[in-house]
Amino acid sequence: MSKLPDFEGLAIFAKVVELRSFAAAAAELTLSKATVSKAVTRLEERLGARLFNRTSRRLALTDAGRSLADRATQLLADGEAAENEALAQSAAPRGLVRLAVPMTYGTNVVAPLLPEFLAAYPDVAIDLNLSDATIDLIGEGYDAAIRIASLPDSSLIARRLCAMPRYLVASSAYLERWGRPTHPMHLARHRCLAYAYQLTPGLWQFSNAAGEQASVRPAGPLRVNNGEALLPMLLAGLGIADLPDFIVGKALAANQLEAVMTDWWQAPSGVYLVTPPGGPRPARVTALIEFLATKLSKKP
Structure with a gap:
């Protein structure tokens, strides 16, 4: 047996139990009926027990199927809830953003902008690190940073906002x-x-x-x-x-x-917004980045 449970098979099994039909489960999951049947068969082989008694007209749970059904249904519900919560968070700005900014620039320029942002996004909180040291965004878990420099090449994604004489x-x-x-x-x-x-x-x-x-x-x-x-x-x-x-x-x-x-x-200096590489950003991070980019690109 592999280390991870067959989550896909359990979820498909739960959907078949809910709808009492392989065809109906396939239609709701936008899968072929053969794929649904194979997933249940794979689960039965893994567990060493039949889960359904199937005829051309009737589908009934076996004792093993009834024992598994409640937990599989709960697993499917938990998975759907977790996914929906993650989608909701990505759609609406909510949660904590960790931002690193040079000390004086952060105090004099960035901090005065934050009341407007936090009023517009009441479900977002900001952890603002003020330090002239170069923060390891990835290693220290920061979502973004502002850097004022002639920016060297790096693996970070850099967005130049304006020149800094x-x-x-x-x-x-x-x-x-x-x-x-x-x-x-x-x-x-x-x-x-x-x-x-x-x-x-x-x-x-x-x-x-x-x-x-x-x-x-x-x-x-x-x-x-x-x-x-x-x-x-x-x-x-x-x-x-x-x-x-x-x-x-x-x-x-x-x-x-x-x-x-x-x-x-000396080397031309600029104001940069830098972020770690990776996939789509949470909405809270995108909201703060776009807000700062709009405000700071207007600064001389």
Whole structure:
């Protein structure tokens, strides 16, 4: 005997018992009468007992058939209920969505959007992980993540929402004291503030419109795993840093910081929605993904 019961045979047997007819069971299950008959015969051979006494005009359960009928009927009902529940969940957004988002972007940009989503989908809950570390979506069971980077190739499904400009920034006080760099090589004599989760940690790689490239290993007094933590140092005139618009945009607009070396840039950065590969997503995940994609693709 194989390890798994013959669930298909039991379900077909239960349907024959319910309708008291092989032909009627075949019609309801959209199977051929021969397929239904073979399934019952296979079950009888597996159990070593006849389940029906069959004549051309009459179908009656044997003692073995009566003993099995109630459990097979319950098994069929449980299977139909489980399938219907799964279909209902996939049709209507309901349940928990696990979402990973970088800390500052999540706090300042994503979190303010969530009240609108949760009001529109009251049966959906969100487990929001705020961390600049790259989360293993598959290994840690996340449904989706937002990543801000020059996204490397991976097995994940990535959807680009918008560009995310980056700027090399410093305060005017810092630039007056240490000078204004015009070439990446000039950064060797600057106090560079580093972000731990860059695509190439410990290495700033620049290029320009002429196709020139230059690499710098930044050295300075502070290295952090959250870019926003560099702002106090920058505003105090104690360093220079390469950071995205969602962290330094307001300080630039308020003339608290200046963008320098604007004709050189690091790898273009963007905002991406990433999801694990696989089959159809639950409706709750699709609803959140489409909501965020609509909202975030409008962000500068």
